[in-house]
Amino acid sequence: MTESTTILMAAPMQGYTEAVWRNAHAEVYGCGEYVEYFSPFMRVEKGDARMRDMRDALSPLNSNHKLTPQIIFRDAEEFRLLLNAATEAGHMAVDLNLGCPFPPQCKRGRGAAMVANCKVMEEVAEIINTTSGIQFSVKMRPGLASPDEWRTTMPIINGMRLSHLTIHPRTARQQYGGEVLMDIFTDMLEASCHPVVFNGDISSPADIDRLLSAYPTLRGVMAGRGLLGRPSLFAEWHEGGQWTDSEKLDAVMKMHRLIFGHYCETLCGDTQILSKIKPFWEYLEPAIGRKRWKAIHKATGLQSYSKAISDIS
Numbered sequence: 001m002t003e004s005t006t007i008l009m010a011a012p013m014q015g016y017t018e019a020v021w022r023n024a025h026a027e028v029y030g031c032g033e034y035v036e037y038f039s040p041f042m043r044v045e046k047g048d049a050r051m052r053d054m055r056d057a058l059s060p061l062n063s064n065h066k067l068t069p070q071i072i073f074r075d076a077e078e079f080r081l082l083l084n085a086a087t088e089a090g091h092m093a094v095d096l097n098l099g100c101p102f103p104p105q106c107k108r109g110r111g112a113a114m115v116a117n118c119k120v121m122e123e124v125a126e127i128i129n130t131t132s133g134i135q136f137s138v139k140m141r142p143g144l145a146s147p148d149e150w151r152t153t154m155p156i157i158n159g160m161r162l163s164h165l166t167i168h169p170r171t172a173r174q175q176y177g178g179e180v181l182m183d184i185f186t187d188m189l190e191a192s193c194h195p196v197v198f199n200g201d202i203s204s205p206a207d208i209d210r211l212l213s214a215y216p217t218l219r220g221v222m223a224g225r226g227l228l229g230r231p232s233l234f235a236e237w238h239e240g241g242q243w244t245d246s247e248k249l250d251a252v253m254k255m256h257r258l259i260f261g262h263y264c265e266t267l268c269g270d271t272q273i274l275s276k277i278k279p280f281w282e283y284l285e286p287a288i289g290r291k292r293w294k295a296i297h298k299a300t301g302l303q304s305y306s307k308a309i310s311d312i313s
């Protein structure tokens with residue numbers, strides 16, 4: 001293991017890794033110091049940074065972890081607007097989304113559609129290279145439809161002043177399933193002038209070790225669904241030993257208490273609270289078992305929800 005130099009990153013996940021989740025995660029797993037968290041992408045809505053994204057960027061819950069807001073843009077104007085919004089919210093690092101496969105974003109030229117857009121990327125590179133005091137990074141897929149699209153913009157990305165480049169080696173067309181294109185990842189790693197972070201299907205400490213031995217130059221690893229399903233993933237790897245199932249479950253329940261408590265204090269009514277808390281369990285079925293997981297999903301009010309939760313611990 002090259003623990004001291006490997007950076008562990010919590011992936012941006014719309015609807016999951018907002019400030020409340022990040023805060024509870026950093027608190028329960030004590031990893032605010034050694035994990036870097038990325039916000040779900042900020043976007044433009046009605047000509048301004050979306051209010052919900054600004055609330056996340058400004059949240060006092062961000063105080064216990066290192067946060068980089070991520071932005072998604074279709075042109076240099078949106079890029080500038082969101083960069084200003086992120087820095088006005090007090091952030092000194094910004095991550096660029098060149099990977100979102102969501103059709104409503106890609107159709108408008110954002111996310112993975114930006115991978116082959118040399119014109120906008122050149123304009124963005126110019127802004128990045130003339131903006132001092134802000135740390136930039138890029139999170140990308142190899143392409144929208146073809147795994148070779150990255151070849152057109154890699155020279156531009158190489159010319160940007162970046163801290164690192166995160167690569168999820170699936171095309172947008174593959175969404176989040178199917179084969180992770182490791183050969184393409186190897187080519188991208190070799191072509192990148194920037195330190196590279198691997199992202200995709202990491203779900204155990206052994207997965208991290210395997211990646212680091214296969215790619216000794218890797219700067220770090222980023223986990224999304226694997227971290228939601230096993231929130232102790234980075235803590236276990238950092239400590240160098242796997243936790244027992246009961247240790248893992250205890251910590252998950254602690255994290256749940258914090259998040260559920262926050263929603264009960266700040267939201268109104270069963271429907272609103274349930275719609276925010278249920279995603280917490282989405283990837284945790286293996287940790288709590290199918291029966292309990294289904295009971296949570298079926299809960300229609302706080303009473304049936306609390307009963308489903310009390311059956312876990």
Ligand SMILES: Cc1cc2nc3c(=O)[nH]c(=O)nc-3n(C[C@H](O)[C@H](O)[C@H](O)COP(=O)(O)O)c2cc1C
Nearest residue numbers: 011012013014040041168200201202223224225226
């Ligand atoms: C529900 C969902 C929401 C996501 N939201 C974002 C996002 O806002 N920004 C981003 O760059 N990637 C987003 N992703 C992609 C993840 O960050 C990550 O790249 C992808 O899930 C692959 O990594 P994993 O296998 O570790 O989950 C999202 C993925 C999912 C499934």
